[in-house]
Amino acid sequence: MTTEATGAGVTEQALTSLRGTTDPRLRELLTGLVRHLHDFARETRLTQEEWERAIAFLTATGQACTDTRQEFILLSDVLGLSMLVETVNGHRAPGATESTVLGPFHMTESPVRALGDDIDLVGGGEPCVVSGRVLSEDGTPLPGALVDVWQADDKGFYDVQQPGAQPAGNGRGLFTAGTEGRFWFRTCVPAPYPIPTDGPVGGLLRATGRHPYRPAHIHFIATAEGHTPVTTHIFVAGGDYLDSDAVFAVKESLVQDFAETDDPSLAREFGVPNPLRHARFDLVLERAS
Amino acid sequence: MTTEATGAGVTEQALTSLRGTTDPRLRELLTGLVRHLHDFARETRLTQEEWERAIAFLTATGQACTDTRQEFILLSDVLGLSMLVETVNGHRAPGATESTVLGPFHMTESPVRALGDDIDLVGGGEPCVVSGRVLSEDGTPLPGALVDVWQADDKGFYDVQQPGAQPAGNGRGLFTAGTEGRFWFRTCVPAPYPIPTDGPVGGLLRATGRHPYRPAHIHFIATAEGHTPVTTHIFVAGGDYLDSDAVFAVKESLVQDFAETDDPSLAREFGVPNPLRHARFDLVLERAS
Structure with missing residues (x-):
């Protein structure tokens, strides 16, 4: 596959955009995050519709949080x-x-x-x-x-x-x-x-x-x-x-x-x-x- | 490092827990997600405090979403x-x-x-x-x-x-x-x-x-x-x-x-x-x- 088809060019651009991060530990974390997030989408060939469902799921998870409920911790918990x-x-x-x-x-x-x-x-x-x-x-x-x-x-x-x-x-x-x-x-x-x-x-x-x-x-x-x-x-x-x-x-x-x-x-x-x-x-x- | 120290045992348990997923595509996506999420935390040696900041960030992102604002799409956009x-x-x-x-x-x-x-x-x-x-x-x-x-x-x-x-x-x-x-x-x-x-x-x-x-x-x-x-x-x-x-x-x-x-x-x-x-x-x- 060409670079275009695998999205390697986009990944490279996203990684390059993190180079100005002042805090070196934050730069390390965000670089690792972008690499894994992009690899996940590339390996699974995540579709547009699946991406939309993921966005909706994360949004609902955030909106379920209140002063007395932490749905994102719960999500982190059940994913191990x-x-x-x-x-x-x-x-x-x-x-x-x-x-x-x-x-x-x-x-x-x-x-x-x-x-x-x-x-x-x-x-x-x-x-x-x-x-x-x-x-x-x-x-x-x-x-x-x-x-x-x-x-x-x-x-x-x-x-x-x-x-x-x-x-x-x-x-x-x-x-x-x-x-x-x-x-x-x-x-x-x-x-x-x-x-x-x-x-x-x-x-x-x-x-x-x-x-x-x-x-x-x-x-x-x-x-x-x-x-x-x-x-x-x-x-x-x-x-x-x-x-x-x-x-x-x-x-x-x-x-x-x-x-x-x-x-x-x-x-x-x-x-x-x-x-x-x-x-x-x-x-x-x-x-x- | 021992299995205990790298958390490989936890990753194995989390992957095993997904085996009952009826929809094969959802099983594939969640398996890929757990693998990458765990590898990310393991490779970066994500600390408890960093995990807490990530939870707070994702929660705030969800809560910033309204009928006319989609902060999670924006996050997905700026991460490429x-x-x-x-x-x-x-x-x-x-x-x-x-x-x-x-x-x-x-x-x-x-x-x-x-x-x-x-x-x-x-x-x-x-x-x-x-x-x-x-x-x-x-x-x-x-x-x-x-x-x-x-x-x-x-x-x-x-x-x-x-x-x-x-x-x-x-x-x-x-x-x-x-x-x-x-x-x-x-x-x-x-x-x-x-x-x-x-x-x-x-x-x-x-x-x-x-x-x-x-x-x-x-x-x-x-x-x-x-x-x-x-x-x-x-x-x-x-x-x-x-x-x-x-x-x-x-x-x-x-x-x-x-x-x-x-x-x-x-x-x-x-x-x-x-x-x-x-x-x-x-x-x-x-x-x-």
């Missing part, structure tokens, strides 16, 4: 891009807690709560206690570390998805680790849930014959001075969809027992009925270099 | 993607009129007009006449062919950009070719103009040190029974920016003289003062296979 970026950047010291995707629902500030508080402001789900320690990679406790937690309720919805039905801050809490880096809070056992399917991303999942479910999980961001923050989840062991998470976010090390524990003194300590469901999970942070 | 898709699909029989990009301003229906009508409803620019014939590739005239025309005014704005200041349909017309496939209309000589720079795409142009100008042009879509429609422009010969069009849409064969013509009988025929600016341009359509 979010998890890939996490993985490429998520190298950690051996033993440090592995990261996973942020997801589209960390969009409001979590309310500051005291250790032991119940983040399930509504009730009705199966109560449980989550406890652990924030540690440095060598095992040194990190008292004063911040532990930001958010989860869906027992019906599978985040507070921001149901502004009428759930109080703001339901399922969310910002905790400060105590002595020995310990944190603990009460909540309900999370349930698997479908990501929102009433927008463009839902249409994509239907067209690809994929289910929209995520296995049950609780989100964490742990931050401590002198350490690299970690964004992660814990997943409920034995639950559904652990091997087919709609957003590819499961890592084996993040799957945790939420075991029923018959331990009256523990129940008294946490102020919950015995027996109790209890997940123990340490957040181990890498020292910042 | 629109012109590439045109080029890959635009193979034409030798002698057929070459295509170029649709652009973001063909968003309202052009008003039906009679041959000879003036599409410049406001006046003030330099008047000119555009005339030509719609022909089949073998030279057979195509009377009854539709010629859809749109252009910016002499200040460089389309009607939809200035709903208060310009009457709807200014600079637009849908003409039906007459005997021997002839079409002709009056307008003002188009001027170069900047694409809209007050949105996310404007920010991209500034960051890359690019000017936002397009060389002066008039848009056409010609349609005739039994023929492949052509979407194209004519560009004003000798004008600025012909070698640095912000959207890479110039093809040599589309650059046309808008010559000053001293021809009293022609002026009388078109009902305009002599001398007149006159562009002659045939639209040659390929027979549909």
